[in-house]
Amino acid sequence: MTTAAHQMQQLREAAAYIQQHAAAFQPDCGIILGTGLGALAREVQVQHTLSYADIPHFPLSTVESHAGRLLLGELGGRRVAVLQGRFHYYEGYDMAQVVFPVRVLKLLGIGQLLVSNAAGGLNPDFALSDLMLIDDHINLQPTNPLVGPNLDELGPRFPDMFEPYSHALLARAESAARQLGFADRVRRGVYASLPGPMLETPAEYRYLRTIGADAVGMSTVPEVIAARHMGLPVLAVSVITDLASPGHLKPVDIQHILAAAANAEPRLTALIKAVLQGR
Numbered sequence: 001m002t003t004a005a006h007q008m009q010q011l012r013e014a015a016a017y018i019q020q021h022a023a024a025f026q027p028d029c030g031i032i033l034g035t036g037l038g039a040l041a042r043e044v045q046v047q048h049t050l051s052y053a054d055i056p057h058f059p060l061s062t063v064e065s066h067a068g069r070l071l072l073g074e075l076g077g078r079r080v081a082v083l084q085g086r087f088h089y090y091e092g093y094d095m096a097q098v099v100f101p102v103r104v105l106k107l108l109g110i111g112q113l114l115v116s117n118a119a120g121g122l123n124p125d126f127a128l129s130d131l132m133l134i135d136d137h138i139n140l141q142p143t144n145p146l147v148g149p150n151l152d153e154l155g156p157r158f159p160d161m162f163e164p165y166s167h168a169l170l171a172r173a174e175s176a177a178r179q180l181g182f183a184d185r186v187r188r189g190v191y192a193s194l195p196g197p198m199l200e201t202p203a204e205y206r207y208l209r210t211i212g213a214d215a216v217g218m219s220t221v222p223e224v225i226a227a228r229h230m231g232l233p234v235l236a237v238s239v240i241t242d243l244a245s246p247g248h249l250k251p252v253d254i255q256h257i258l259a260a261a262a263n264a265e266p267r268l269t270a271l272i273k274a275v276l277q278g279r
C-alpha cells in the first residue's frame with residue numbers, strides 16, 4: 001500500500017504536468033465520458049489535448065471504446081476538462097488508479113463533476129437508449145477508493161453520502177430535458193455498480209431489481225465516491241444500452257451496447273450542454 005503522502009505527490013505531479021502543458025488552463029467542471037459516449041467531445045472547443053500516456057502516473061485505458069485523452073476547452077460557455085476514456089476495476093487497476101484522474105481534476109480546480117456511462121436497464125418502464133439521471137447508487141464493487149490511508153488534504157476519513165448526486169444538478173437536468181423536448185426519454189433511478197467484465201446472469205438481474213436498482217453497470221460509483229470525498233457536486237447520467245428486465249432479457253454484445261449508446265448520444269450531448277449553460 002502506498003502512503004497518503006506518496007499518493008498526494010503523484011496527484012500533484014500529474015496536475016503540475018497538465019498545467020505546464022495547458023498554459024495554466026483552469027477548468028471549472030470535469031466531465032467523464034463513458035462507453036460509446038465520446039461524441040460530446042466533438043462539441044468542445046478544444047484548447048489543449050493531452051494523451052493519458054504522457055501525463056505522469058496516469059493509468060492507460062485498455063478498453064477499445066475508450067479514447068484515453070484529456071481535453072481542455074470550452075463547452076456551454078464553461079471551462080471544462082473532459083476525460084475521454086475512464087478506468088474500470090475489471091481492467092486490473094486498483095481503485096486508487098480508477099479515481100486518479102478525478103482527483104487530478106480536483107487539484108486543477110474543478111468545482112463540479114459530470115459523469116456518463118452505459119448501463120443495463122432493470123426498471124421495466126425503461127426503453128432502449130433512454131437516459132437515466134442517477135439519483136442514488138448501490139456499490140457492489142469489491143472495494144472502494146477510500147479504503148487505505150485517508151488523503152486528509154482531499155477529504156475526511158468518513159465522508160457523508162447523504163446526497164451522492166446533487167439535487168440542484170438533478171433539477172437542472174430535468175428542467176433542461178423539458179426545455180429540449182425529450183423529458184419522456186429522461187428517467188431517474190438507482191445505479192448498481194458491479195465489477196464485471198461479464199454481464200449479469202438472469203438471477204443476478206432479478207436480484208439487482210429486488211434490492212432496488214433501476215440500472216446496472218461497471219463504473220461510475222468509484223469516481224463518485226472519490227468526488228464526494230472531495231466535496232464535489234456530481235451529476236451522473238446512464239444511457240440504457242440493453243434491457244435486463246424480465247421478459248426483455250436476451251443475449252447482449254458490445255456492438256449492440258455501442259449502437260444503443262450512439263442512438264442516445266445527441267440527447268446526452270444536448271442535455272450536458274444545457275446543464276453547463278445553467279438552463
Ligand code: HPA
Nearest residue numbers: 118119120199216217218
Ligand atoms: N450490465 C452491466 N453493465 C452494463 C450493462 C449490463 O447489462 N449494459 C451496459 N453496461
